[in-house]
Amino acid sequence: MATIPTHVHLQPAQREFLEQQAKLRGTNVSAEVRSSIDLYRAGVDSMAELELLDFATRKAKDDLDATLATLDAGQRRAKAFFAEIEAIKAGSPS
Structure with a gap:
């Protein structure tokens, strides 16, 4: 694809970031721009992406918290079950 030379004024931090990205990806600053x-152009908006990421992170935390609560309850039931088995083996049902 043909490119058109274009002069763009960047802040030093922007240029540094583009150089770092280019180095990581094996490209150059022009390719990164x-x-x-x-x-x-495709409509990718960093704020929208961050909002989606935040939502997904909060949802994942809620799901993990619910899973942990279920596992904790199961562990308590298992401990009670095994304690009852031990009591039966000892000849003194609880």
Whole structure:
């Protein structure tokens, strides 16, 4: 694909970030800028993405908390069951 030379003014931190991303991905700054523009054109919005990530994280925490509560209840029932078995073996039902 043909490219058009374009002059863009970046803040130092922006340029540094693009250079780091390019190094990580084995590309160059121009490719990173084009990729960012493509994402922007596709409607990828960082705030929307962060909101979705936040929602998913909170949902995952709620699900994990519910799973932990279920496991804790099961462990309590299992301990009570095994205590009752031990009591029966000892000849003194609880």
